[in-house]
Amino acid sequence: MKKEILFEAIGEIDDELIDRSEKSPTKKRGKIIPFALAAAACLVLICVGAGRMISQGIGFDFTTGGYTQATTTGAAPEDCVETEEAVPEDTPEWAIDTGNETAVAPTDREGGEILRDWEVIYNHYDDVELLAADRLPGFTEELLSTEIAAVKPDMWYGWMDFSGFAEFSYHSGELCFVRMNVTTNTEENVVVTVSPYEGFGDCCVVVYPDAEKTDINGTEFKVFSHYWDDERLYLWATMEKNGTYFRFEHTVSAENEAQAKADFNAVLECFSNYSDGFPKLELVKADNIPEYINEELSHSEALENEAFGAYVPKEGPAGFGETYFHYSKWGNVHGLNVHWYRGLDSFDIYISEFTEADENRLVKVSDTKKYDLNLYPIPRAESVPEELWEVVNDPIFEIDDLTLEAVKLRTYYIEDAGDTDGPRMDFSVKYGDALVRVIAKGVEPEWVYECLKDLG
Amino acid sequence: MRDEQIIELYWQRKETAIDETKAKYGGYCYTIANNILRNHEDSEECVGDTYLKTWNSIPPQKPDKLRLFLARITRNLAIDRYKYRTAAKRSGQETDLMLDELEEIVTSDSSPDREIEVKELAKSINLFLRTLPERDCSVFIRRYFFAESAADIGKRLNLSPGNVGVILSRVRAKLRKHLEKEGYIL
Numbered sequence: 001m002k003k004e005i006l007f008e009a010i011g012e013i014d015d016e017l018i019d020r021s022e023k024s025p026t027k028k029r030g031k032i033i034p035f036a037l038a039a040a041a042c043l044v045l046i047c048v049g050a051g052r053m054i055s056q057g058i059g060f061d062f063t064t065g066g067y068t069q070a071t072t073t074g075a076a077p078e079d080c081v082e083t084e085e086a087v088p089e090d091t092p093e094w095a096i097d098t099g100n101e102t103a104v105a106p107t108d109r110e111g112g113e114i115l116r117d118w119e120v121i122y123n124h125y126d127d128v129e130l131l132a133a134d135r136l137p138g139f140t141e142e143l144l145s146t147e148i149a150a151v152k153p154d155m156w157y158g159w160m161d162f163s164g165f166a167e168f169s170y171h172s173g174e175l176c177f178v179r180m181n182v183t184t185n186t187e188e189n190v191v192v193t194v195s196p197y198e199g200f201g202d203c204c205v206v207v208y209p210d211a212e213k214t215d216i217n218g219t220e221f222k223v224f225s226h227y228w229d230d231e232r233l234y235l236w237a238t239m240e241k242n243g244t245y246f247r248f249e250h251t252v253s254a255e256n257e258a259q260a261k262a263d264f265n266a267v268l269e270c271f272s273n274y275s276d277g278f279p280k281l282e283l284v285k286a287d288n289i290p291e292y293i294n295e296e297l298s299h300s301e302a303l304e305n306e307a308f309g310a311y312v313p314k315e316g317p318a319g320f321g322e323t324y325f326h327y328s329k330w331g332n333v334h335g336l337n338v339h340w341y342r343g344l345d346s347f348d349i350y351i352s353e354f355t356e357a358d359e360n361r362l363v364k365v366s367d368t369k370k371y372d373l374n375l376y377p378i379p380r381a382e383s384v385p386e387e388l389w390e391v392v393n394d395p396i397f398e399i400d401d402l403t404l405e406a407v408k409l410r411t412y413y414i415e416d417a418g419d420t421d422g423p424r425m426d427f428s429v430k431y432g433d434a435l436v437r438v439i440a441k442g443v444e445p446e447w448v449y450e451c452l453k454d455l456g
Numbered sequence: 457m458r459d460e461q462i463i464e465l466y467w468q469r470k471e472t473a474i475d476e477t478k479a480k481y482g483g484y485c486y487t488i489a490n491n492i493l494r495n496h497e498d499s500e501e502c503v504g505d506t507y508l509k510t511w512n513s514i515p516p517q518k519p520d521k522l523r524l525f526l527a528r529i530t531r532n533l534a535i536d537r538y539k540y541r542t543a544a545k546r547s548g549q550e551t552d553l554m555l556d557e558l559e560e561i562v563t564s565d566s567s568p569d570r571e572i573e574v575k576e577l578a579k580s581i582n583l584f585l586r587t588l589p590e591r592d593c594s595v596f597i598r599r600y601f602f603a604e605s606a607a608d609i610g611k612r613l614n615l616s617p618g619n620v621g622v623i624l625s626r627v628r629a630k631l632r633k634h635l636e637k638e639g640y641i642l
Contacts, residue, residue: 003558017582017593159616
C-alpha cells in the first residue's frame with residue numbers, strides 16, 4: 001500500500017471525528033487549579049502563568065471560520081483535567097507550562113525569562129550504594145482510574161499519562177506502596193513510588209542525607225544524578241508531602257540528558273502540588289487478597305500436608321534430633337520447608353511446585369558437564385562456563401533418572417575449622433509436578449540417595 | 457447564512473451559492489490548501505477549483521456538514537496540485553515531511569483496485585481512530601487530514617512541537633500495528 005493511498009483514506013475519516021478535532025479546546029494559558037478541591041459544579045480547570053498574560057499568536061478558528069488571536073483568559077487546556085468541581089476563589093497561582101520546547105532551561109512562549117524562583121539542584125554521585133530490600137514481597141494489582149486520580153498531584157502537563165500498580169502486604173492486605181509510571185518526552189517514563197511508609201520499596205539507590213536540597217513551591221526535594229556505565233543517566237529524587245513519602249526515578253540514554261532533566265524537573269514540579277488531604281492512599285485498596293499462610297508444623301502435620309506431604313521424609317539422618325517444619329503460601333506460590341539438625345550438620349529439603357522457570361535447569365544424568373562438580377575447581381565462578389552457571393549451581397534431576405553416582409558427583413568435601421567437615425551437596429529432584437531441593441551438610445550421599453528414592 | 461440555506465442555493469442552481477460559500481468558508485478552505493501547498497497563488501487557485509467542484513457535486517449530493525464536505529474537496533485538490541507541481545522532486549517542504557511520516561506506516565506495494573482499497577482502508581482507520589484518546593485522535597487528524605504543522609498543532613492544543621511529535625510517532629506505530637493485524641500491510 002502506498003502512502004498516497006493511506007493519505008487518501010485518511011481523507012475519508014468520519015465527519016464526527018473531524019468535527020471533534022476542530023472542536024478540541026483551543027489552548028490558552030491560564031490558571032492551574034487543584035482538581036480535587038470541593039465546590040459547586042463547574043466544567044474546567046484553568047492554567048495560569050504566574051500572573052502573566054502570554055499571547056498565543058494568530059491561529060485559524062475552524063469553528064467560526066475566522067482568524068483569531070488568543071490571549072490568556074482561561075479555558076480547558078489538556079494539561080488539566082475536566083472536573084465536576086468548581087474553581088475556588090482563593091486558589092493560588094501555581095507554576096507555568098514549561099513547554100519543554102528546547103529541553104534546556106524552560107522559557108515562556110515569548111522566549112522571556114521563566115517566572116520561577118527555584119532551580120533544581122542535581123547532587124551528582126560518581127559511585128552509588130544500592131540498598132537491598134529487607135522485606136517480604138507483597139502482591140500487586142493494577143491501579144484503577146479512580147485510584148490514579150486519588151494519588152495524582154494537582155497539576156500535570158499534557159504530555160504526562162499516568163498508570164501503575166499498587167503493592168499490598170500478603171500478611172495484612174494493607175497497602176505498601178503505589179508505583180506510577182509517568183510518560184515523558186523521551187521513550188522512558190519517570191517512575192514515582194508513593195507510600196505511607198518511609199524506607200519502603202524494593203532495591204533502590206541510597207538517598208544521601210548530606211545532599212543539597214531543592215525547594216519547589218515550598219516542598220523540599222533531594223535530587224540526584226548518576227551515570228551507569230557512562231551510557232545511562234539515572235536521576236532520582238525523594239520528598240515528603242502531607243505525611244506521604246515519594247521517590248522519583250528516571251533512567252535514560254545519556255545523550256538525552258537535557259530533555260530528561262527538563263522532564264524530570266517538570267514531574268517534580270507537578271508533584272509539589274497537592275491539596276491538603278492528598279494523595280488519598282486510603283482509597284487504594286486490594287480487590288482480592290490472596291491467601292497467606294505462614295505456619296510452623298509438627299512432623300506429622302508436615303507428612304499430612306495436602307500439597308507436599310508425600311515428599312516429606314518419614315525420618316531424618318541418624319543422630320539428627322532437632323527438627324523444624326514450616327509451610328508458607330503467598331497467593332499462588334507455596335512451599336514446605338523440612339529441616340533436620342545435628343549441631344552444625346543439617347539436612348534441608350524445600351518442596352515447591354515445578355514451574356516453567358525451572359525447565360532450564362533440568363539435566364540428564366548422562367550430561368555430567370551440567371552437574372559434576374569435579375569438573376569445576378574452586379573458584380567455580382571462574383571455572384564454570386557462563387552459560388552453565390545457573391544449571392551447575394542447582395541442577396534438577398528427574399527422580400526416575402537419579403543415580404547414586406549422580407548424587408556422589410554433586411557431593412563435595414570441605415575442611416573448615418569454623419564449620420562441620422564432611423560431605424556437602426546441593427541439587428534438586430523433580431517428582432512430577434513437585435520440586436524437591438536438597439541441601440545437606442554432614443550427610444553421606446548414600447543416605448541422601450535412598451531417602452530421595454523413598455519419597456513421592 | 458446557515459449551511460442548509462447555502463446547500464439549498466446549490467440545489468436551486470443559484471450562483472449566489474458560491475458567493476455565500478466563499479464568504480463563510482473561503483478562509484477555511486484557503487488554510488487547508490495552504491497547509492499543503494505553502495504557496496499563495498496555488499492555494500487561491502485550489503480554493504477556486506473547490507468552488508467549481510462543489511458546484512458540480514451539489515446536486516446530486518446533499519452533504520450533512522458543508523464545512524467538512526468542502527474540507528475534503530480542498531484537501532484532495534491540494535494534494536493533487538502538490539503532486540503535479542513537485543512531480544518526483546523532493547522539496548523538503550512540510551507536505552513532503554508529512555507524507556514521509558505516513559510512509560513509516562506502509563510499504564511501497566500498491567493494490568490494483570485503488571478505489572476499493574481506499575474505501576476499505578478508510579473504514580479500518582476510522583475504527584482505529586475511535587480507540588484513541590481524544591487528544592491523540594485530534595493531533596493525528598490535524599496533522600494528516602488538515603496537514604497542519606506540529607508547531608500549529610501545538611499552539612492549538614497547548615503542546616510543544618516536541619510533544620506533538622511524540623504523540624504522532626506513537627499513533628503512527630499503533631496504526632501500523634492495527635493495519636498489520638487487519639491484513640492491510642504485511
